[in-house]
Amino acid sequence: MSTEQGPPQSKAELERRLDESWSRLEQRIGEFDDRQLTGPQDPAGWAAKDHLMHLAAWERSMVFLLQGKPRHEGLGVDEAVYLDGGDDAINAVIQSATKDVPLTEVLALLRSTHEQLRALVSSMSDDDPRQPYSHFRPAEPGEDSGEPILGRISGNGDAHFVEHLGYIEAIVRES
Numbered sequence: 495m496s497t498e499q500g501p502p503q504s505k506a507e508l509e510r511r512l513d514e515s516w517s518r519l520e521q522r523i524g525e526f527d528d529r530q531l532t533g534p535q536d537p538a539g540w541a542a543k544d545h546l547m548h549l550a551a552w553e554r555s556m557v558f559l560l561q562g563k564p565r566h567e568g569l570g571v572d573e574a575v576y577l578d579g580g581d582d583a584i585n586a587v588i589q590s591a592t593k594d595v596p597l598t599e600v601l602a603l604l605r606s607t608h609e610q611l612r613a614l615v616s617s618m619s620d621d622d623p624r625q626p627y628s629h630f631r632p633a634e635p636g637e638d639s640g641e642p643i644l645g646r647i648s649g650n651g652d653a654h655f656v657e658h659l660g661y662i663e664a665i666v667r668e669s
Contacts, residue, residue, distance in 0.1 A: 514652070
């Protein structure tokens with residue numbers, strides 16, 4: 495399970511974390527029925543399905559980044575929201591825009607997006623994930639810390655799966 499501290503230090507470690515956390519997420523989601531994933535909500539008004547769509551959107555933002563496309567398009571938000579709104583504003587837009595998407599479509603998008611990200615990461619050289627954000631999207635506004643993209647991929651992939659699986663389990667447990 496991907497509970498290690500800090501960003502992965504290599505492409506191989508990133509791939510391992512992505513695979514382990516994805517496997518755990520798929521296993522747990524498969525244990526819940528449609529009612530558990532779509533009915534009960536957390537205090538913020540999110541059903542488990544909303545958390546799954548959220549994961550798909552943020553992982554898709556990494557797919558877009560690695561393809562040299564604007565991340566805000568992968569998230570499905572306006573550029574101004576992406577640049578100036580902060581994560582809470584972005585997340586609110588995503589949840590509002592997608593709350594009525596059927597569970598089957600959410601799961602299909604989550605799975606296809608994850609497959610795309612895994613294929614992109616697999617196709618990278620060992621040095622590519624050590625490149626900074628600006629290497630993949632040089633014209634994107636905002637600051638680039640210069641940190642390897644490994645951390646961002648992990649943060650929007652495996653670490654994000656672990657975080658939101660906890661939220662999903664809490665929603666289901668409370669129902």
